[in-house]
Amino acid sequence: MLSAKSLFQEILDHDESFRLFCSIAAGGEAQGGWENARIAALVPQSERALAPKIARHGADEDKHGRIFAALLKKRGLDPVPVPPETDYTMLLERGGIGLAHDRLEADRPLTVQDIVTYLAHSRVTEQRASEQMALLRRHFADHPDIGRAVRMISDDEDNHLAYCHEELLRFARAGHGRAIQRTLRESALAEIRVHRDVSLAVMARMGRILGWSRPRAALLAAGIHAVHAWERFAGWRRMVSLTMPERRDALGGPETTAPEFA
Template sequence: MLSVKTLFQEILDNDESFRLFCSIAAGGESQGGWENGRIAALAPVSQRALVPKIARHGADEDKHGRIFNALLRKRGLRPADVPHETNYTMLLERYGIGLAHEQLNGDEPLTEQDIITYLAHSRVTEQRASEQMAMLRKHFAHHPDLGRAVKLISNDEDNHLAYCHEELLRLARSGHGRSIQRILRECALTEIRVYRDVSLAVMGHMGRILGWSRARAAVLAAGIHGVYAYERLVGWRRMVSLAPPERRDALGGPPVPAPEYA
């Protein structure tokens, strides 16, 4: 029977598919760490109070990248080249979501509007990350190799999502509500399209590695398209709502160090 758990178990049990999975995850997390580090360095004076939280966000993402690389080393594997069509972060930037790397590579301070764009982008992508890690935590919290990593990263992603809610609500109260909602909607509608395309690309590569039949590949592709259709119709709304989080000041403390995985 084809299920999320059996699908991921198959990917985890094969060295080559596991290598690609961890390499894609590590690359995305490391890229997020760099982006947050640059945003912290360029934050405007009006938002300097946010800098420690942005830096903490980046430190967590860097930590996640190291964890996925450590999981590879533990199995004696080297990182794989990440196919460009599976690079979620790069594709989001290509479609104009978030702050451009050209801007982050410069020395010009960001504006308050740039910070709003960063937080709105993060609110959408952290929703996806939180949901994905919750799914992995549900099925693999007790996995001998992946369990500790999944639980730690899942907790961090929930913190990141809470932080985005809290800071966007603060900025909405200061008069940016309409701008925030506009950017959130644009980000969400683009993200669900990019997520569909990346999911299809990743499953295509996994299918070739694992030798899936055409029928099985077609079923998985249909499922991905079905998720996209739902999200395009109504599902995107969960990514744009804002509510006071249960976790307050989730990124207010120092980063939690990662245990050694290899």
């Protein structure tokens, strides 16, 4: 039976597919850590109170990258280069979503609108991350090798999503509502396209590693296209709504560490 659990179990059980999965995940988390650290350093003076939360977000992403690297090390595996067609963060940037790296590498303060753009982009991508980790948590929370990592990262992603909701609502009350909704919609539509393309690329590589038959590979590709069609039609709306989260000030405390991994 083809299911999300059986599919990931197959990837987990094979060294080369697990190596690719962790390498892609670690690369994306490390990139997110760098981006958030730069944004925290460039926050405009009027929003300096937000800088520690952005820095905490970046520290969490760095921690996740170390966790995936440690999972590889535990299996005696080295990371592999991330194939460009599977690089989610790079493809989002190429699509004009979020803040360009050229802007983050410049030593001049960001604007309030830049911060709004960053938060709207994060609200969309953290929705995806939270959902994906919730899926892994549902099936692998008690797994002896990856369960602890899955639980820790899932908690962090939920915190990141809550923080984005709360801060965007604060900016909406300050008069940025229209800009927020426009940026959220643009980001959501671009993200679901990139997510489809990356999913197809990752599954194609996994299929070659694991020796999937053509019918099985075609079935998985059809499923990815079906999810994209639903998201393009209506599913994107879950990525643009804003509600006050139950977790208030989710990134206001100290960073949680992962000494057992890092």
